[in-house]
Amino acid sequence: MKVSKAQVQENRARIVAMAAMLFRERGYDGVGVAELMAAAGLTHGGFYKHFKSKADLMAEAAAAGLEQSAVNTADLDVIAFVNQYLSRQHRDAPGEGCTMAALSGDAARQPDSIKAVFAEGIERQLAVLGANQAVDADANKQARALIIETMAQAVGAIVLSRACPDDSPLADEILAVCRARILGQYEREPEVKP
């Protein structure tokens, strides 16, 4: 029943990847260890050779999800990012979407060890979107403020839109309004290029 070291590593990665998806879809309390391990093709007893506890996995899955978002958006400019982020596709597929939007509410009730992972993930995403890339300190401060505002509005729009019933006109209106207004801001205040 033992498996190769490569297989062990692959199994562990699959558990983390499944957790990152299932937690985003159903929340930290919405997915049990047994179900998670079954989704990864294993039995639940083996979980504790990979992780000390479910809380440990939560931190690792959050880091994986946040890292994935940063990598996926690394080659987008802010306008492309906003168009993708504030889309119905993103709203309706939380399992593959932004970890901040899907799990920040849950993270707020977790210990600082998990919140620290989120803070790092937020900071990373701000960097990817072009904060701190301006020529001088003052321009940097302004660029960073603009990116923070954009992320907050984008996250808020997705969170509120997802809280509405599936066919609610308000759900779509929130996305459309925020997308238009953010994009309008980047026309007036063009993105800072390095």
Place this chain on the structure above:
Amino acid sequence: MKVSKAQVQENRARIVAMAAMLFRERGYDGVGVAELMAAAGLTHGGFYKHFKSKADLMAEAAAAGLEQSAVNTADLDVIAFVNQYLSRQHRDAPGEGCTMAALSGDAARQPDSIKAVFAEGIERQLAVLGANQAVDADANKQARALIIETMAQAVGAIVLSRACPDDSPLADEILAVCRARILGQYEREPEVKP
């Protein structure tokens, strides 16, 4: 052991009020019926004479929390609202704060019956903040868009700030930046008065 009709009504209201607070603090899955009833000074068996199920209470507690926010902010203009909403006090007291910010993430995973309560609560809050109060249809549309953008950014800022560790500089920065930028927008685009 039976109690008067007035007492029954009072007990029920206390259960709903405690639920509205505890759910905001710890999430729908974070509070059990037994603990909730104990917090209301009752034993858990009696719960089911008041509510058909925990899910029924969740809908009613959400409605109560959303209603409370609307009433509390009814006499504030948008600027006073934003100053209060994007404060450390609000961020650090979710149990008495905005239900949208505290529970939208949980609501997204609940059935449409609960999401419908949230959609109504959002719509109500938009109305309180002055959407639909302009003189003509076009001005109304613009005013509504501005309020939606403001709510999304405010909710997103609180949600992200709460996901950061308690002493995180980023948590405070998100609040300060979004507060300043929203207020700046209302200077440039003054609030629509009826």
Place this chain on the structure above:
DNA sequence: ATTATCTATAGATCTATAGATAATGC
């Protein structure tokens, strides 16, 4: 020999129900 995985289970917790009780309200 080591150890990742499996089966089985302990112990806690959670929602919901059953039946008894006693004060209200017709």
Place this chain on the structure above:
DNA sequence: ATTATCTATAGATCTATAGATAATGC
């Protein structure tokens, strides 16, 4: 007579551990 509340419990589920197993890797 009705019924809100209480005590007790059923049945499900969840995290974590114990012990057996069998293939890897020294």
